[in-house]
Amino acid sequence: xxxxxxxxxxxxxxxxxxxxxxxxxxxxxxxxxxxxxxxxxxxxxxxxxxxxxxxxxxxxxxxxxxxxxxxxxxxxxxxxxxxxxxxxxxxxxxxxxxxxxxxxxxxxxxxxxxxxxxxxxxxxxxxxxxxxxxxxxxxxxxxxxxxxxxxxxxxxx
Numbered sequence: 001x002x003x004x005x006x007x008x009x010x011x012x013x014x015x016x017x018x019x020x021x022x023x024x025x026x027x028x029x030x031x032x033x034x035x036x037x038x039x040x041x042x043x044x045x046x047x048x049x050x051x052x053x054x055x056x057x058x059x060x061x062x063x064x065x066x067x068x069x070x071x072x073x074x075x076x077x078x079x080x081x082x083x084x085x086x087x088x089x090x091x092x093x094x095x096x097x098x099x100x101x102x103x104x105x106x107x108x109x110x111x112x113x114x115x116x117x118x119x120x121x122x123x124x125x126x127x128x129x130x131x132x133x134x135x136x137x138x139x140x141x142x143x144x145x146x147x148x149x150x151x152x153x154x155x156x157x
Contacts, residue, residue: 009115013152018074018103020151022091026064026079033068041066046081052127054086061086061127076103087125087139087149101139101149109136112152116140124149132156 023029033039044066052061063086064079078100080089091100106112113123122141129135135154142150 009119012106012108012112012115013104013150015105015155016073016102017105017153018076018101018151019099020076020078020101020103020149022078022080022088022097022100024079024092024097026066026077029077030066033066037070039068039070041077042069043067044077047130049127049130052086052125053123054125059084059086061088061125063088074103090124099148101151103151103153105155106152107155109138109152109154113138116142116150119145121145121150129153 021029030041033041044064046062046064049061049063052059054061062080062082062084064081066077068075068077078088080086080092088100091097104112116123124139124141126136126138129137135156137151137153140150140152142148
């Protein structure tokens with residue numbers, strides 16, 4: 001590994017657990033995963049993340065998802081639904097599809113936010129986990145610096 005000038009961020013962001021992929025057509029993706037890998041999603045469906053912070057506003061964020069757990073990582077496919085602007089619909093409006101985010105599980109969400117802010121990376125969207133309401137998720141606006149979004153989710157205790 002190359003020389004690291006400040007390893008504080010690597011102590012917090014050390015475990016990649018998920019690759020997020022934004023798609024326009026979930027059924028096409030699910031059929032493709034079945035045709036190529038013989039896999040059905042482990043979970044997914046239409047959900048609404050309530051009371052999310054999104055670009056300075058509070059919103060309810062609807063999304064269609066499909067989760068595949070294989071190769072020691074989770075693939076999360078996301079299709080924006082409804083008319084609400086969200087981080088997922090923003091991505092499609094930018095003309096993007098495919099790799100959306102890399103998710104890290106972190107111990108301290110506030111520290112993760114501070115470390116990203118110190119690097120000039122703002123919060124794009126933040127909310128409460130649907131799986132564990134004691135956990136938060138944060139999407140960071142790292143696209144210009146990295147070419148993808150960084151997501152941090154509080155590690156369940």
